Amino acid sequence: MGSLIAKTTNRQNKTFLFSLITICLLLLFTEDSFAEFDHDQTGYLLSGNHSRIRCETCHRHGIFKGTSKKCEGCHGQGTLIAITKKPVNHIESSEQCDDCHTEVSWLGARMDHLSITGSCVTCHDGIRSTGKNPNHIQSHNRCDECHRTIAWIPARFDHSGITASCVSCHNGTISTGKNANHLPTSDLCEDCHRTSGWIPAGFDHTGITSACINCHDGSRAAGKNAGHIQTSNICENCHRTSGWIPASVDHGEVIGTCVSCHNGTIAVGKGQNHVPSADTCDDCHSTTRWTPVL
Ligand code: HEC
Ligand code: HEC
Ligand code: HEC
Ligand code: HEC
Ligand code: HEC
Ligand code: HEC
Ligand code: HEC
Numbered sequence: 001m002g003s004l005i006a007k008t009t010n011r012q013n014k015t016f017l018f019s020l021i022t023i024c025l026l027l028l029f030t031e032d033s034f035a036e037f038d039h040d041q042t043g044y045l046l047s048g049n050h051s052r053i054r055c056e057t058c059h060r061h062g063i064f065k066g067t068s069k070k071c072e073g074c075h076g077q078g079t080l081i082a083i084t085k086k087p088v089n090h091i092e093s094s095e096q097c098d099d100c101h102t103e104v105s106w107l108g109a110r111m112d113h114l115s116i117t118g119s120c121v122t123c124h125d126g127i128r129s130t131g132k133n134p135n136h137i138q139s140h141n142r143c144d145e146c147h148r149t150i151a152w153i154p155a156r157f158d159h160s161g162i163t164a165s166c167v168s169c170h171n172g173t174i175s176t177g178k179n180a181n182h183l184p185t186s187d188l189c190e191d192c193h194r195t196s197g198w199i200p201a202g203f204d205h206t207g208i209t210s211a212c213i214n215c216h217d218g219s220r221a222a223g224k225n226a227g228h229i230q231t232s233n234i235c236e237n238c239h240r241t242s243g244w245i246p247a248s249v250d251h252g253e254v255i256g257t258c259v260s261c262h263n264g265t266i267a268v269g270k271g272q273n274h275v276p277s278a279d280t281c282d283d284c285h286s287t288t289r290w291t292p293v294l
């Protein structure tokens, strides 16, 4: 017990002495000489603009020990020491000033988004800090649905967990919709599109029982183009849903003479070394194969 008292008294004495010396320093030295005091020795570095502040501004009433070392201890709202406080219109943030500020200046704050509490748009409204520019995609979504805090670009939208129909967002107002040249269709976007990208557009034919022509009329979906082989046959006789090419021709269903198609343009024609003949092809050929001849 005795030794503890002795220790305490000893420490108090030391502090008292140190304080006394310092006060003497304060009294004796001119303002210029304040810089002479090596504050680093106290274990608290006076960096930035702090090195130019008069001792008593921080050490009110000549009290040195126990002076707050935390920024917010002096610059927080309601403290007695520092003049500059966190302004009331300050961006919503935690009290850890040094997450974003240094002692050099309050301006040009380094933005540590971990210390923020507000939603992105409370700051990123184009006034308090960077907001959406006028060309920004139309969207009512929250910024952080598409942006991370590290950088604005690249932006991404995470569709996982989205259960709403595509068109509830992709209507050209909230986000990208069909452009003017889009093939005319009243089908659901999800029938043809996946979220990974608009192109390629695919169409899931599974479960489709209606005739191809119901959709493949060149309007609702791709139809026969102008150079298509002459046929009034139904599409399904020659095409499968996996791709238009290769087409397998069912000759039982085609219309027109053999040569109307087999002219070397629409379909294979006579080769250069073909036996000279003016007869119709089917005089010598069947529709199953060219060789051997009938
Ligand atoms: C920006 C504020 C600030 C200014 C200006 C400042 N100090 Fe300090 N000082 C501190 C802080 C903070 C401590 C650490 C207090 C602690 O550790 O308990 C400290 C510690 C000290 C201590 C040691 C206290 C102890 O017993 O551990 C002394 C002595 C001291 N300062 C003297 C000075 C003198 C002399 C000046 C002017 C030349 C000065 N200080 C200017 C903030 C300041
Ligand atoms: C012991 C009290 C104290 C502590 C702790 C303290 N400051 Fe200061 N600081 C002051 C005083 C006093 C001033 C000068 C008066 C003023 O500008 O408020 C000042 C000034 C400043 C200035 C200069 C403002 C200007 O425009 O010149 C900045 C920047 C600053 N402090 C940032 C910080 C940061 C960041 C921290 C934490 C790392 C911090 N301060 C910790 C007391 C303190
Ligand atoms: C999450 C980051 C962050 C935190 C934490 C933070 N600030 Fe700020 N502070 C800013 C930003 C950003 C600005 C605006 C800087 C600019 O305009 O260059 C600012 C501006 C200021 C300004 C006004 C500068 C001026 O003259 O307009 C003061 C004063 C200030 N902060 C003090 C504080 C204090 C005190 C604390 C701690 C209690 C604190 N800040 C905590 C980010 C932060
Ligand atoms: C408390 C205010 C505040 C909030 C809330 C906030 N930010 Fe920031 N953010 C800033 C400030 C200040 C800057 C730096 C100045 C600027 O770029 O406007 C910044 C910078 C950025 C930058 C640019 C980074 C760089 O280095 O280019 C991005 C990206 C960003 N914020 C995204 C976000 C996102 C996403 C959210 C929501 C999760 C968000 N911010 C929330 C204040 C905030
Ligand atoms: C639906 C997704 C989405 C939402 C929500 C969104 N953005 Fe964006 N943002 C984008 C896309 C996409 C870009 C363009 C990125 C590119 O050019 O690679 C972009 C670009 C930006 C840029 C421009 C970057 C540059 O330097 O050109 C800023 C700034 C920006 N957004 C801010 C915001 C803010 C602030 C919010 C919230 C108020 C927000 N965004 C909400 C998708 C979104
Ligand atoms: C909650 C709103 C929402 C819903 C629902 C939604 N999206 Fe999106 N989607 C977005 C936003 C926002 C973007 C990013 C901005 C933009 O490209 O319009 C986006 C982007 C896309 C992109 C572009 C991706 C890229 O990297 O280029 C595709 C493709 C897409 N969505 C398809 C779909 C499909 C398909 C569905 C339905 C299964 C769907 N989305 C449902 C909001 C939504
Ligand atoms: C019947 C199938 C079908 C439906 C339904 C459909 N699309 Fe498409 N979409 C396509 C095809 C095919 C393309 C062209 C793809 C290509 O060029 O390879 C396309 C292209 C697009 C593109 C343009 C991609 C680009 O950059 O050129 C967008 C955007 C788009 N569709 C959005 C939508 C939206 C939004 C919906 C729902 C409201 C929708 N589509 C419904 C088939 C469809």
Ligand code: HEC
Pocket: 192, 201, 202, 203, 205, 208, 209, 210, 211, 212, 213, 214, 215, 216, 220, 221, 222, 235, 236, 239, 240, 241, 242, 243, 244
């Ligand atoms: C309910 C409407 C519908 C019906 C019925 C339908 N399709 Fe499609 N099909 C589409 C749409 C939409 C696309 C994608 C847009 C486009 O290519 O025009 C498509 C695409 C295709 C493609 C292109 C696939 C690709 O990956 O390039 C082929 C081939 C196809 N259909 C064949 C058929 C055949 C054969 C039938 C009949 C057995 C058929 N479709 C029935 C709507 C339909």
Ligand code: HEC
Pocket: 212, 213, 216, 217, 222, 223, 224, 225, 228, 229, 231, 232, 233, 234, 235, 236, 237, 238, 239, 244, 245, 246, 247, 248, 249, 250, 253, 254
């Ligand atoms: C008698 C057989 C036959 C019938 C019936 C038929 N097609 Fe074709 N189609 C073909 C052949 C052969 C090609 C050319 C394939 C090639 O170039 O290898 C073709 C090509 C196409 C192509 C072009 C593929 C491309 O990218 O060049 C489309 C689209 C197409 N057909 C759609 C249809 C549609 C829609 C129907 C029904 C309305 C239909 N076809 C009926 C045989 C047929």
Ligand code: HEC
Pocket: 229, 230, 231, 249, 251, 254, 255, 256, 257, 258, 259, 260, 261, 262, 266, 267, 268, 281, 282, 285, 286, 287, 288, 289, 290
């Ligand atoms: C409506 C157009 C059309 C008509 C009419 C037509 N064909 Fe074809 N035929 C094709 C197409 C398309 C193919 C397959 C693509 C090709 O070989 O260029 C084909 C393929 C063939 C083949 C090759 C079969 C194989 O599997 O190798 C023979 C042989 C053939 N036709 C004979 C005939 C004969 C004989 C006639 C007249 C009785 C005839 N075709 C009428 C379009 C037609």
Ligand code: HEC
Pocket: 258, 259, 262, 263, 268, 269, 270, 271, 274, 275, 277, 278, 279, 280, 281, 282, 283, 284, 285, 290, 291, 292, 293
């Ligand atoms: C007088 C009989 C005759 C007539 C008419 C005829 N061909 Fe041939 N064609 C032949 C003979 C013979 C061969 C050679 C068979 C062999 O090599 O076994 C042949 C071979 C072919 C071959 C195969 C060539 C090759 O090198 O593989 C094609 C394709 C062909 N004929 C198309 C036609 C078309 C198209 C017509 C009608 C415009 C036609 N032929 C009319 C007798 C005829």
